[in-house]
Amino acid sequence: MVKTSTLQDVARVANVSTATVSRTLSNPDVVSESTRQRVSEAVKVTGYRINRAARNLRTQRSYSVLVLLPDLANPFFSTILEGISSQVSHEGYSLLIASTKQIHESGERLIDYLDDVRADGIIILDGSLDSQVVEMLKDAPQANRILFACEWIEGTKFPSVRCQNRNGARTAVRHLYELDHRKIAHVTGPKENVLSITRKEAFIKEMTQLNLVLKPEWIITGDFSLSAGCLAAKKWIAFKERPTAVFCASDQLAIGFISELSRHNFKVPRDISVIGFDDIDFAEQFIPPLTSIRQDRLMIGETASKMLMARIINPHDDHTNDTAILPISLVIRESTAKYKT
């Protein structure tokens, strides 16, 4: 095996104690100019690299953050990861990844990651955690090192970062309204999902506010996926009275919806205007390019990391109920158009 040099080796070469070497590296201000130079020199000649396992043990920190995803294969999360990763690596932290499913299958407990010095904090991107797990986490003393992003859990006081979901739904409806649409449908995400619920509530509220008819069957329960979008399209086709526009709770839904329509020779936006949510990369390249509610996923990731880091570094400040709600924006492309009778 490769033997790397240790603090001892550096100390010997620089002719100081290990304490001084350690101080030089982690807190250079407290040592004198001359030793600082000697130590730096010694570090260079020995090729010293800190042994993180040793540091972690001594400081009882891992200098890494765990990100928990519902599903690793979902591209929606990749940009958020990018944001988290760039932020944490900037602060000298590493990024651990796991999926809810795997944790569940392996029978591990989430809190163990914090207790066994694998992670200093956890960012959870999954609001559909098992309620037993949540129960166990929410009053634990480690709870202040857990943060939700994108999704959250109603009735808990975990800090969270998310986008303006209500405003997003409202903006979507308004946009369609301004294009003279009066019969507007909505395809939701998974039934119990907080995002689905929030967006649906805001959708209903705005429809009511605008005095639009809202047939219950025009709210189609889906699950954010492409295939749920296809199913929703089939329902739309079967309606005797068809809405002229639809607000989909995700871009994947919208894309699935449009695809299915096109297989039945309907055209978007000729036959129906479609607006999505998220503004994923493909939205722009889809045919037709998709009108969507954009959330800044990079910023969600960065903000989440910053908030979590603050809590890790300063655990005694009271951060309860910290919530960051980031703005959304309407991106108008070609899947929505003026309604023509």
Place this chain on the structure above:
Amino acid sequence: MVKTSTLQDVARVANVSTATVSRTLSNPDVVSESTRQRVSEAVKVTGYRINRAARNLRTQRSYSVLVLLPDLANPFFSTILEGISSQVSHEGYSLLIASTKQIHESGERLIDYLDDVRADGIIILDGSLDSQVVEMLKDAPQANRILFACEWIEGTKFPSVRCQNRNGARTAVRHLYELDHRKIAHVTGPKENVLSITRKEAFIKEMTQLNLVLKPEWIITGDFSLSAGCLAAKKWIAFKERPTAVFCASDQLAIGFISELSRHNFKVPRDISVIGFDDIDFAEQFIPPLTSIRQDRLMIGETASKMLMARIINPHDDHTNDTAILPISLVIRESTAKYKT
């Protein structure tokens, strides 16, 4: 803070030494039935959780694997990650993620991850590593804990896992040929990329074998992205003599290509047949559904993990030149069709 119990605590409760407790947990066969029971009981009452930092220090292992991506935000990698993650977590390992860019920016050296006990092995999904970095890695004694997946680096003997790229290109050309296409273009990936080069070579070889005309301008250099696909489409439109089919080195290219065409009122497959590579999730939902060369990304991830694990656990076996090449398959959808004069 939360004080978790240690081996000492368990030992005290079970009335044995810490050595016995440690053995009971990591190697139950060597202790007697009765102590095993007493220790298990003690573990339960104390709520003992192993301190990984301590174990890592003592064993000089981190029980985690680093995956290095060129770009976290690229959804192509998410399924591969899923495969890696499920495999390593199955073996009790954790998954660390970093992007080439971040490593580069932070000035860290990849090899440090191995030396400083942050990772026991590295899976690299980026064949475009800085050549200086490669130079430094390839003869290092730690090199046997590094493995490439999807991409690889010509002229090194790192083990790698990849799909049948040549066969993929050949299959694509054949498919188009069998649909009576004789004028076939190719949009490549980034110029220096191994995948681009391999696929392009195989494309040329197959074209030659089939005795097809191969105008140099029909090979369009791109970069795997949607927008490169758009640019390529513009070139195609500008040709005086237009190929009737195109083999794109990635699905993203194909999608960008088709999108751009549709903006200029060309239709696929009416005006040109398009085949992609990868079979990403969107391929199926795109309009028209994309014919593509499918690679099993889940299996690439799993295989890569297994190979790496074998090397970590058994570093002295000679694994040099291990290479796994996984099969591809042709997925025929609607973006390719019989050529009609």
Place this chain on the structure above:
DNA sequence: CCAGTTGGTGTAATCGATTACATATCTTGT
């Protein structure tokens, strides 16, 4: 019946960095 093996357990060193405390030297003000 005893040497040699096997099985089970304990003692204590060890991994490598951090840091509380002690010590030594140097200022500074009166």
Place this chain on the structure above:
DNA sequence: ACAAGATATGTAATCGATTACACCAACTGG
């Protein structure tokens, strides 16, 4: 000139698990 503080460094304990080695008891075979 000297007490009091500031500055710089060293000594050694510590984090918590693993494991080489030693030990003892019980068994085996000749």
